[in-house]
Amino acid sequence: MTPLLIVGAGGFARETAQLVHAVNDVSPTWELLGHLDDDPAKHGAVVDGVPVLGGSDLAVKREDAQVVVCTGSPRDHTSRARIVARLGLPPARYATLVHPAASVSRTSTIGPGSVVLAQTVLTAAVTLGAHVSVMPHVTLTHDDVVEDFATLAAGARLAGAVRVGSGAYVGSGALVRETLTIGPYALVGMGSVVTRDVPAREVWAGVPARFLRPSTVPVPPFPSPGALT
Structure with missing residues (x-):
């Protein structure tokens, strides 16, 4: 099975972990290593049976593992883009x-x-x-x-x-x-x-x-649409 790291340990990341289990129930595909989260208070915790191994930078060090970034909310829906830009991993490192x-x-x-x-x-x-x-x-x-x-x-x-x-x-x-x-x-x-x-x-x-207001979410520097596919 292919090692997999999930960046994030919130609701979306937990849902993705359950997706991984569902895939493996059909056909063993992924070795879910754990979550990565940049909140030090979460390090060492176990979330729905999956450990939080450390910060997102561990994704760079684990060159054998595929990665998926599972962060974001209506309050900050560009966080995935910022994390992906910071990690600088090639597209081949990311799981679909x-x-x-x-x-x-x-x-x-x-x-x-x-x-x-x-x-x-x-x-x-x-x-x-x-x-x-x-x-x-x-x-x-x-x-x-x-x-x-x-x-x-x-x-x-x-x-x-x-x-x-x-x-x-x-x-x-x-x-x-x-x-x-x-x-x-x-x-x-x-x-x-x-x-x-x-x-x-x-x-x-x-x-x-209808229009309510301008968006205030930070717009990170990252490649133009389609450049990562």
């Missing part, structure tokens, strides 16, 4: 993890470092970039493009030919009309109904979604 209960069409593609959780559907010719997080019960329909480091929270649904920009966050239960664009680093609030393009670095929410 898909839950056995996800449905991924044969014409869809998923980039390195991306995580697709249970009950997600990618219907036809969906493109996920690198380090994309797709939470449970997300529906991505034909020709959707989700760029590097974007997050789709649980239950989000995208109609056809939607583009989600790098580092953007689409909140839980949000609906996005066909052919629209969610700009890089934008945030769409939970339960929103998006009927217009959302510009980069803005926060939109509501039914229909």
Whole structure:
């Protein structure tokens, strides 16, 4: 089995560990070594039966291991990009993890470092970039493009030919009309109904979604969309 390290020890990282167990139940694939977290207070802890081994820099030292970065929240949805930029690992070091209960069409593609959780559907010719997080019960329909480091929270649904920009966050239960664009680093609030393009670095929410304020999340230096795939 291939050694695997999960960067992060919060909710998303714990869900990813359970994904790994589910994959191994079907076909032994991964040797889950443990979590890595930059909070020293977590070092030595055991989270859902998985140890926290140390800081994220251990991912660089363990050259034999594949890595997946599982951090981020609506409050800071660009943390994955910052960690990946700091680690400087080549794309080949990053695992791509898909839950056995996800449905991924044969014409869809998923980039390195991306995580697709249970009950997600990618219907036809969906493109996920690198380090994309797709939470449970997300529906991505034909020709959707989700760029590097974007997050789709649980239950989000995208109609056809939607583009989600790098580092953007689409909140839980949000609906996005066909052919629209969610700009890089934008945030769409939970339960929103998006009927217009959302510009980069803005926060939109509501039914229909409307502009609330500029986004204040830090925008890290990292390669342009597609450069990591």
